[in-house]
Amino acid sequence: MDFLNAIVALANFVIVPGMAYGAQLALGALGVTLIYGILRFSNFAHGDTMAMGTMFVILITWGFQSAGISFGPLPTALLALPFGIALTGLLLIGTDKMVYQFYRQRKVKPVVMVMVSLGVMFIMNGLTRFIIGPGDQRFADGERFIISAREFKAMTGLKEGLAIKTSQGLTVVTAVIVVAVLFWFLNRTRTGKSMRAYSDNEDLALLSGINPERVVLYTWLIVAALATVAGTLYGLDKSFKPFTYFQLLLPIFAAAIVGGLGNPLGAIAGGFVIAFSEVTVTYAFKKVANYVLPDALAPDGLAQLMSTDYKFAVSFSILIIVLLFKPTGLFKGKSV
């Protein structure tokens, strides 16, 4: 029984949150990795793109809520999501036409593109704060739990409860759907194939008549969808605050690099690697240890490897270790 309790405690505090966070990071990292593979630069504005996308969704959600439209037990934000994606897509394409296109045609060094993305980051960050403010925004509604700790205890008779929030379940389900659609698109459709060809070998792709501007256009649209979905899921699960989204840049980049920049499969793996290490290293294992170990061996302290404030340190250390021993990432990424 103690062993079961330990597993349930572990699932409640490590596995379920880790899965949800991992899915959110994976979606974010997919966006970064796609831009890197096709447009060939590290997009520092990605965190703020997520913030802006989420902001659109929040504004539309509020509109729906005040109009009395709801999505039953599911959060209204899901209804607003397509509109948010469309707006973010327009925004990114506009940014590309006004900013990035110029440098792309001049074939500047990737690092100049990164610098340009810093400028875009500033503007998006400023706009987000300008429109919705720098504070916390809550927009989750509908049922809070798929299964609450109390129900679980009553159901199983265990001492430990397992709570799964709607947002967590939703995150994983949505992420699976989005990733499945993305891979179907990249591997099966003509546009997707031309995108992969362009990413693998630009010159060859151009020679075979692929229109680069079209590829870029689709890339931004996909990135808009990924960023908005990732941002909205993160916002539903935790809460929306522009600065937090900016800070997400680090774990997202870590995930993309650990998996191998430019490799979509790697981005997903990287997201989960980073998420689970962050959650595991900063979780206090006292409870689990108390169940599993005999009383004499039970820890006095929290049995926490590191305090939660060091979660950045975790993603960063993993990043460094992978870079030192496998510079192109776990899956083979590309290097410019």
Add this chain to the structure above:
Amino acid sequence: MTRRDALLFVFVGLLILVTGFAQSWNSALYILNMGLISAILALGVNLQWGLAGLFNVGIMGFVALGGLAAVITSMPANAEEWSAGGFQVLAGLLLGAGTIIAAIMAYQRLPKGRTRGLTMVAILIGGFFLFRYVFDAGVEAVEAVNPASTGYLGGLGLPVLVAWPVGGLFAAGAAWIIGKTALGLRSDYLAIATLGIAEIIISVMKNEEWLSRGVKNVVGLPRPTGVPYEIDLQNSASFVEKAAGFGLDASTASTLYVKLGYSLLFTVVLVVLLWLAQKALNSPWGRMMRAIRDNEVAAEAMGKDVTARHLQIFILGSAICGIAGAMMTTLDGQLTPTSYQPLRYTFLIWVMVIVGGSGNNFGSVLGGFLIWFLWVQVEPMGLALMGLITSGMSDGYWLKDHLIESAAHMRLLTMGVVLLLVLRFSPRGLIPER
């Protein structure tokens, strides 16, 4: 420096003078002092980016390390905390460092294979638990002493001016570690690595209360010799008399006098560093650096050790940022880890370097002053603009309130627009490289 460059500097000087006449001399001197520090920061970043093409987005971390150096050097040592557990904390840290060194040695000495991996993991895990065992008890003991006023180990009690070079050393040390791991890999990896290390430095400073009180802040740092306290000036009869001669009351005069004292000190540092940077730029070493930046392969073929040179200049540039960080904390008189924001301490400096002109030291200095001036002045300007836009709306209308409330965020927007405009229409900056 051409006549055009000189005119640009005169223009920025005029901007600050206008602030003095139109707003107050207090804010003009504030802009000047922080502008001097920003110029030094921009100089450091320009060394890395302009001369070597290294993309460092962890400036905030180096600045914060400089601030930490100011506390560790200048605050008095807290004897009670030291006797409670100070040495245990040190022993813990040594154990931690020893573990990492042992693991690295195992990696280098043992033959490749499973034994090596297992030994390293064993050393790291064993070392970590040993480290936590010794370190945690020490930390707890230190933080339990007088938590409301001290609760940290304190510093060495040296004059705060000593902290400035020490800040440089701290930053150089951190830069060495980052450079050793991330240089030689791809350019964006260095960017991500520096971004990460900066966040980690800040989180260490926020959490390790035994070191610098964490988020409880260290206040009341001593001032450098030559900069008096306002209250002493106000109590001195001769000073009050002189101030009256200028038509100023004692309290205004004393704050201005103190700020001018800092300006003088900062100017000396800036001039020395600028002179050194110019010497470096025009020396054979500087030419080699630019050759490496422009064509790494060719430079390598000429027998230049690219990675070693990159490491060198990365450390130098970061050290300058550390010095500036120590100066900034000295100016504030307190260390507040929560005030370190990447947009303000990293990306703003980048805007300064790009706008001023990367590769040109004078350009960076100009950019430092100009962008700092904008950063300070955009907020009142934004507020005025919003006032103008909303003047037709009735009071209490939601849009009016929202617009006026949000005017503060115009800063980031303006900086982004300035950066993009410069990158697009004048990518070499106001004073281009020559």
